[in-house]
Amino acid sequence: MVWIWATIGLLALVYILQAWWKNKKKMLPPGPRGFPIFGSLHLLGKFPDKDLHRLAQKYGDIMYMRLGLMHTIVVSSPQAAELFLKTHDLVFASRPPHEGAKLISFGQRSLVFSEYGAYWRDTRKMCTLELLSNHKINSFKSMRRDAIALCVESIRATADNGRVAVDLSDNVSSLSVVMSCRMVLGKMYRDEEFDARGF
Structure with missing residues (x-):
């Protein structure tokens, strides 16, 4: 002992x-x-x-x-x-090396985890010009308007059926999924198209 x-x-x-x-x-x-x-x-x-x-x-x-x-x-x-x-x-400016980030983001090559340097500056410039520019955001304006109109129509239909309570969190979650799918994949997916595992 x-x-x-x-x-x-x-x-x-x-x-x-x-x-x-x-x-x-x-x-x-x-x-x-x-x-x-x-x-x-x-x-x-x-x-x-x-x-x-x-x-x-x-x-x-x-x-x-x-x-x-x-x-x-x-x-x-x-x-x-x-x-x-x-x-x-x-x-x-750089994040410290992290094993999880190396495995998830292709050897820390993403905008979030990559080290500060020429690669990071080029990636940021590309994201600013191609993803976050006013022209790119305005190009999805009609799509956002359609998705919001569908969400409002869904809430109105639920209220017209005589149901007093409307689950707004479910509707807003569905709206964000619809908008993301249309912007990223180019098509609107309904919840019925997926199995029990979801998107």
């Missing part, structure tokens, strides 16, 4: 020393020291914004925290936020 506790204590000591050595090499901003697995989560209570404000008064406008296993930099003043978002924005 003593050997088990000694082994656990030795492993915990090695883990703490390894984390301390990594943090020392990274030259991180000041911040509260956390526990090995939970980090500084115990410092955040019912109102995290107030707790972060209190910690910022103690450690400064830019502080380092570990929230669980996630390393986090907390910025608490407009001047520090301007440094991150305006002055040095290209350094922080």
Whole structure:
């Protein structure tokens, strides 16, 4: 039994020393020291914004925290936020590599997950010109008008049948599906055309 506790204590000591050595090499901003697995989560209570404000008064406008296993930099003043978002924005423009994003979006090649660079700028430019331009949005104006007219007519028919309650959330959900199908697939699909699994 003593050997088990000694082994656990030795492993915990090695883990703490390894984390301390990594943090020392990274030259991180000041911040509260956390526990090995939970980090500084115990410092955040019912109102995290107030707790972060209190910690910022103690450690400064830019502080380092570990929230669980996630390393986090907390910025608490407009001047520090301007440094991150305006002055040095290209350094922080990319998302960190993520295994799930690599599998879902073809090796992080989508607009949302790709790293900042020439590929991302070209993708954004293409989306702006081909998908989100005024000409492209206005080209679907009549389709949106038809879909809304069908939705209003459906609600009117339900009310004319003498039913007092109308499920608006179901109608709005159906409207969004109809509009999405017409814009993306070029055809309007009814709910009856699908099996129990749905779209």
